[in-house]
Amino acid sequence: MRRVATIVTLLAVVFALVAVSACGGDSEPAAEGSANITFWTGFTERELGVMKDVVADFEKQHPNIHVKVVGGIDDDKIVAAIRGGTAGDVLHSFASDNTGAFCSNGAWIDLADYMEQDDISDDIFPPAPRYYTQYNGTRCALPMLADVYGLYFNEDMLAKAGLSGPPRTMSELTDYAKKLTVRNPDGSLKVVGIDPLDGFYENAAAHWGPSWGADWTDDSGKSSLSTNPGWAKMLQWQKELIDWYGYDDLVRWQNTAGDEFSPQNAFEKGKLAMNVDGEWRVAFIKAEAADLAFGTAPMPVDDAQPDLYGSGYTTGSIVGIPKTSKHQDEAWELLKYLATDTGALVKMTNGIRNVPTTSDALMSTDIEPDENFQVFLDIFGHPETRTTPITVVGAANQELFDAFVTKWQAGKVSDLQGGLANVDEQIDAQLANAGGAQVP
C-alpha cells in the first residue's frame, strides 16, 4: 500500500514537472527598459523566413525591443486568441475581410492617435489598401502587402496546341480550355485546361467576378448579386464549361491534384494548363518548379466588356494591434515599420513576391524586375481593379455566395435568378442584424 502510494506520488511529481516545463516556456521576463513582443503572422516555411529577416532588421534599429515571430496563424486563431486573452502584440491576417468585424467591436485598437503622433497620413497607401483597412471611419489596421489575381498559363502547352498569346476574352478562354484538356484512355481527365469549380485552389466568386464587371453592392449599399448582370453571366459561363468536362469527372480529377501550397501544385506539375492565381505564385514557381515555362496575364474578360481587360481583383494582408496587447507602444513601432518602411516592404516584395502597399514602395527601383511579376503590379494600378466590400460581418457575404455557387455548379439549383435574389436577402438580413438585435 505504501509502495503504491510512493509510486503514485512520484509519477504525479514527474508529470507535474513535465507539464510545468512544457507550458511555461513562452514568457521570459524582459530585461530592464526593454520589451518582448510577439508578432503573429500567417506565413509559413520559406515566406516566414523572409518575414523573420525583415523583423531582424527592425530589431537592429530598435535594440530595446525583442520580437518573437510566430508563423502559421490564421483568422480563426486570431479570433479565438483575442477572446482568450492570449493573442500576440502585432497580428497579421491574410484576409482583409475581417477588418469590419475587428474595427467595429474594438478587437483591434484604433490607430488614429498613433498615426497622428507620428505624422503618418493614410494617403501613402494606394486607394484599395486604404479602403480595406478601415471601417466606417475607424482605422484599426494598416495594409502590409497586397495580393493581385491574374491568369497563369503554361507556355509549352499553349505552343503545342498551336495557341499564341494568352486568352483575352471569355470565349477565347473557353476555346483554349477545351483545346488544352487531355483525357486518359479510360475517359478520366488527365490535364485540365482550366478548372472553374468554386473552392478549388483560388477559385472564389470574388476572384472571378471582376472579369464580368460584377459588383457586390449597388450604390445604395444593398447586395446586388441578382441585380448586377455580371454575376449571372459568370455563373452561366462556369456551368457550361463544367458540364462540358462532366462535373463528376472534374471532382475526380481534383482529387489527384496536389495541395495548393505544396510542390505538387497541379499547375506547377503540369496537370493544369491555366489557373487563376495570385501574384505570390511567381515566387513559388521559382522555388519549386524553376523549369516550368509559364506566363502571366490579366484575367480574360467578358466579351461584351473589352475595356475591362487589364484589371483584376485585389485584396491584401492587414496588420494591427489587438486590444489585449500589453505593449501597445512597442507594438506600434513594429507595426509602423512593417507597413510604411520602404526598405522593409521592398525586401518583402522581393522575397515573397507580394505587391507592396505604399506608393513609395511601389515606385522603388529596388524591386527586382520580373516580367511575370510586373504584370501583377500593372493590374494593381489599373483603375477598374476591384476589391470586396468591407462589412461588419466579415466575409459572411462571400461565404454565403460561394455556398450558393457551389450548389449551382453541382446542378442543384433550378432557378438561378430566384436563387441569387435569395442570397441577396440573406446577406442584407445578416448585415442589418449584426451587432445587436437578432443574430449572427
Add this chain to the structure above:
Amino acid sequence: MLERRRSRRKAAWRRRGTVFAFMSPWVAGFSIFFGYPLVMTAYYSFTHYDLLSSPHWVGLANYRYLFQSDQMIWPAVSNTLWLMAVAVPANAVFAFGIALMLSRARAGIGFFRTVFYLPALAPPVAATLGFVYLLNPATGPVNTLLRHLGIEGPLWFDSPEWSKPSLVLLGIWGVGNLMIIFLAAVIDVPRHLFESASLDGAGPLQRLRYVTLPTISPVILFAIVIGVIEALQYFTQAYVASTIAGGSAAASAESANALGYPLQSTLFYPVLLYQQGFRYFNMGYASAMAMLLLAVAFAVTLLILRNSRRWVHVSGAMR
C-alpha cells in the same frame, strides 16, 4: 441507555460526514461543470454575446432566428436525425451479426475477435483520415478495386449523396466495442432455452427470433441508447472528413467554411453548434442551439426508455 443513544447519534453524524467527504469531489464537479453551466447556457441563449464585451439581453431573438431564419438549421437537424435512423441500427446489426458468427465459430475465436476489435482502437481522427484516403474517388484503393471489377465507384466523401453513407461505413468499421458486448451476451444465453426451443420444432431462424433476441434485449437497448447519444454528439469524424475532403485542393485559411462539405451534407447539429459558437463566436445563438439539443436529447432518451419496457425482457440471470 443515554450513552448508547448518544454514541449512535455520533456514529450517524460520522457516517454522514464520511459520505459527504467521499462524495464531495463529485458534488463540487457537478455544480461547477454541469449544474452552473446548464443554467448559464439558458441565460446566454437570451443574449447576444461574443466574448469581447459583456452579454446583452435580446430576449427571444436567438430562438426566432433559430426556428425561422437560419438556413443551416434544417440541414443540421435532418442530418443528425438521418444519422440516428441509419447509423444506430446499422451498427447494432453489424455488431450483433459478427458476434453471432463468432459465437458459432469452432476455431480461431480469439484471432477473429482481435481482428474485429482492432479498428475500434484506432483513434477517430486517424481512422477518419484513413477512410478519406481509402475512399478517394480518383486514386483511393476502393474505387481502384471497383474499377478493376468494371464498376465506376461513387464520389464518396466528395458526393452529397454518398458522404453520410461513407461516415456510416466508417462507423461500422469501428463497431468492435459493441461487438464484444453482444458476444458476451450471446454466449450467456442459457443452452437449455435453445434445447427446449428445438424440441418444440423451432428452426435456427426461429430460435434466433424467439430465444436469442429476447434474451439479449437489454443489450440491444443498450446499443440503441448509446448509439443515439453518440449521434447527438457526433462531431469528430464529420469535422475531420469535411475539412480534409473539402479542403483537399483549396486554400488552407478557410477550413471552417469547409465544415459540412459537400453542400452541407456532413453538417451535423454539433458541428453547426461548434461553428456558430467557436468560429463565429455567436455564443448567444450557440447557447440557444444547445438548449434545443438538450430538449431533444432528453425527449429522445425518455422515448426510448419508455418504449423499451414493451420489448426488453429482464430475466433473472441478467440485471
Add this chain to the structure above:
Amino acid sequence: MGARLGGDAMTSATVGAAASAFVRRRPPAEVRRRRFLLAVANHSLLIAAAIVFLAPFLFIVLTAFMTNDQALSPDLWPHPFRWQNFADVFHNAPLWRYALNSLIYGGLATLFLLVSSIPVAYALSRLRWRGRHAAFLIVLVAMMLPPQVTIIPVYVMWAKLHLVGTLWPLILPNLLGDAFSIFLLRQFFLTIPEEYIDAARVDGCGEFRILTTVVLRLAKPAIAAVALFSFLFTFNDFFGPLLYTQENPANWTVSVGLSQFRTLYQVQWNLTMAATLMAMAPVIALFFLAQRAFVEGVTLTGVKG
C-alpha cells in the same frame, strides 16, 4: 432413406427430452453434414469479414511507404518502398511534441480521475445513505447529455481565467470526478461480497481505511480497466483539445495535430498516412499488452447495463 431419417429424428427427439441427464448420441449423418456445411459457411463469412476489416489497415500501411506522386495515383503497391516517409513526418510536424502533450493530458487526467472517482463510487455503492439512488441517477443523466450543452459557459469560464490555449481546461475537471469512471467503478464495487467489508468494519476500521485496504486491493482489475479507458479516451479526444488548444500549436495533442497535418504543413497523402499509422500504433500496442483489462472493462459497461 426417408424412413430412416424419420426414425432417427424421432430417436434424437426422445433422447433430447431427457437431455440434461443423458449422454448425447451422435446425431445422424445428414444433420451432421448440414451442421458441417453451416460451420463452413459461417467460417467463410467470418474470413471474408475479417479481410474487409483488415483491408483498411493494409492500405494505410502500403500508402505510408509510397512517394507522394504515387500516393496521388491509383497504384496500390509502393514502388519503391520509401522508409524515409516516417522520418519526413517528424520533419514536417513536431509529432514528438504532440505525443508528449497527449501523454501529459492522459497521464494527469487519469491520475486525478482515479483519485477523485474512487471515493465517490464507493459512497454510491457501499455506503448506505438517503438520496444514494437519486445521486446515481444524476450521474447517469450527466453521462448521457451531449457535452455541447454545457460547453459554452465552461469555455467562457476558462477564457476568463486565461487558460484557453492550454490543456488545463481538460485536465483540471478530472479532479472533481468523472461520470463514466464513477459509473464503472460503482458497478464493480457492487460485486464485492459484503462479508469482506463487514469483517473490516467489525475490526473497527473507518470507511476510509476500508476503502484503501480492502476494496482497493480487490478492485485492482476494475481500476486498471478504468485507467485504461481513461487513457484511451484522452488519447482519442478531439473535440476537447480542438476547442481549447487550437490557437496554440505548441499544446496540440496527437489528435489535433494529425487533423491539422495537411492544412498547415501542405502535406502529401503518403506522409499523412505514415503519421496516421504512427498515431494508431501506441493504442494498438497497448491493447496487445493489456488485452484482458480491455475486454473486462468493456464487458463491465454493457452486461450490467
